[in-house]
Amino acid sequence: MALKHVDSHPAKTTAPNDGWWRGGVIYQIYPRSYQDSNGDGIGDLPGITQRLEHIAHLGADAIWLSPFFRSPMKDFGYDISDYCDVDPMFGTLDDFRTLVARAHALGLKVMIDQVYSHTSDQHPWFVESRASRANPKADWYVWADPLHDGNPPNNWLSVFGGSSWQWDTRRRQYYLHNFLTSQPDLNFHNPDVQEAVLASVKFWLDIGVDGYRLDVVNMYFHDQRLRSNPGRGEPDGSDGAVPATNPYGWQWHQFDKSQPENLAFLQRLRALVDAYPNTTMVGEIGDDDGLARVAEYTRDGDKLHMAYCFDLLGEAHDAPFLHRVLTRFNEVVGSGWPCWAITNHDIARVATRWGGAHPPAALLRAAAALQLSLRGSSCIYQGDELGLPEAEIAFEDLQDPYGIAMWPEFKGRDGCRTPMPWDSTDPRLGFGSARPWLPAAESHRALAVDRQEADGTSLLHFYRQLLAWRRGQPALIHGDMHLLPVHDQVLAYVREHAGERVLCAFNFSGTPASYVLPAGTGTPTPLDGSGVSGASADAAGLHFAPWGVVFARLT
Structure with missing residues (x-):
């Protein structure tokens, strides 16, 4: 969808903001896996609309929708080819408008997940950029000449393995990709790129979204001198950001992300979002010192409203570890505001990560109580309220390119992305009428929504009680x-x-x-x-x- 008629310049006035997000609870939905409404095996926007009452009844304040935009789906929507349209597998723009209207009627805010550090290689911007070194978008992506021996310009690594530089035979240059080779990085040092991104932000705000979750928000800018990162040696993988088997963790990421120029762009982004009433942004931060970056990106009220990092997304969870994390948080946070997550669509489910093969029910209650009593806001991932364990996925059923590349030591992200279990009596757990894109996990059958609805002592009922009680405790929300x-x-x-x-x-x-x-x-x-x-x-x-x-x- 063209953006040329969209005015990306923020208004000079700031709209009122009631601060609903400050201490709020956001429920993350992975659209492919929530509810299939049309029998194609893939969850969709009408399916989400159908299930919004479940989230409202739970007591969440908002939903966060993982990407549903046009995409070749090499990375399941995190490789966007059109920032301003719905991919047909998920529905239409009208379906999205219906979802927003229904959510608002139920008292739920709607936040959408946008991926601005990179696009799909099928995005028209990249198709034009790679065509030659002399076209209007030639500098919209990060291009670099090879070294004299033909090697990439530096030692930067992709999160998904190997060099983050890919050779392009048309331009006879390398382009930067921090993830898949089909996900080229935008060049935010180009003012035209910033304007195009801001235009797409405004597009969805005008439709009525209440905020954004911003993917890898500290990776918008790169070091223009392309200096190599220093080495750090072999890590243990305990921080949750990358598995120990991934060489990405062997570097200090000093030059390929978290650059100082990012702050000025976030200020521009905040000014635009603040022109709309009661809106917010939460950023995902993967950094060598994630808590410090959360503080930097959220302090002073002129950048992000909230951010989260990976400190609680690893395996470590004993009391001394948690005390160290929170001590560090208190040291750096200042006026910043975190949004705590203990699991999401990229990380093994907390029931298995912290509880092992047979997680104690009391541990899951303690994890929820911890998350929802910390200073900050909270992101709950779909199925957290059911205590779902990580699903076992056979290699032949894997969809995640990250898991396929790192198999067998790291099995990827599919185990936390399997279909939401609604109906224990249905072969596909109530997800839909067709075979789902990932197998419905048999281990989730006894934890399905219908089973837990019927059991007043279930984790689902506990979550509802805890969230309802928390609303009446100002100290836990604002203190x-x-x-x-x-x-x-x-x-x-x-x-x-x-x-x-x-x-x-x-x-x-x-x-x-x-x-x-x-x-x-x-x-x-x-x-x-x-x-x-x-x-x-x-x-x-x-x-x-x-x-x-x-x-x-x-x-």
Whole structure:
């Protein structure tokens, strides 16, 4: 869809913003896998519209839709060939307008996932850019001459393996791709590229979206001198961003992302979004110091509203690790605002990642209670509320190019992208009438929505209770966060707002634990209604069953 008639210049005035996103809960939908409405085996926009009541009933504030734009689907929509149209496999622009209207009627905001660091190689911009070195879009992508020996211009690596430079025989140059070779990187140093991106942002705001999730938001700019990254040695893969088997983690990514020029563009982007009432942005940040970058990109109220990184998306989750993460967060955050995620469409599901083959039900409740009581906002991924484990996918059923390339040590992202289980009695778990694009996981049958609806003690009911209770706790939504001393098993902190102090304490271990509150903390009185359990408080301190949680008012 042409953008030439779209005015990308932001208005000079700022629209009102009620701050719904600040402490809000965002529910991520992976459209291919949520609900198939037309029997082609692929989820779609009408299917999402059909299931919006589930999300509203859960108690979320907004939905985040992973990409549904025109795409050759080499990376399942994260390779966009038209930023301003719906891919026919998902429906039409009218279907999207219907979805927005229904979501708004249910009290849900709608955020869309845009991928601006790169496009598909089938995008008309790249088709023109690669045609010659002398055309109007010749400099819209990152092109570079080879070294004298024919090698790429530097040592930058692709997230998906190998060099991030691909030779093009037409221009006799390399182009940069931080992901697949079919995902060339845009050159944000070109002002025309920035204008085109801002025009597409405005297009969807005019349709009525309430905000954006911005993919790899710290990867828009590259070092113009193309300096090589320094090496770091073999990592252990514990940070969650890349598996240990991926050579991408062997570099400090000093020059291929997180460049200072990014900040000025984010200010332009914020000015445009702020011209529309009650809108927001959350950015995905993959960086060597993710928490510091979250703080940098969200502080001062002139760039992103929120951002998340990968610190809670790895396997580590014991109390000392969590204490270190939150200590670092408190050191750097300042006026910044995080959006915490413990799983998403790129990471193995938290039930398996933290709980193993047989995750304890209490651990899943503790993980949810932790995520929803941290200072910041939260992103819940579809199926978190059901406690879905990572699905086992046979090699012949794999769709993810990342997993196919890294098999067998890393199986890719398909295991967290299988169809949402709605109906335990249906062969395809209620996803649709045709064979789905990924197999419906048999391990999800007993956890399907219909089973959990019928069981008042299920994780689904717990999520609903916790979210409803949280709405009435201003300290958990707006409060400051003060960490209590580190403990081998227990993570504890205090959230404080307008004179109210709420103690949040978690036994992140499979054995009983006790925790003595520091002198001066106050007297804890457990808060009713959250649904958490497995802990008690008395004059001697806090006492926990395995994975127990306590929320208490301090006086």
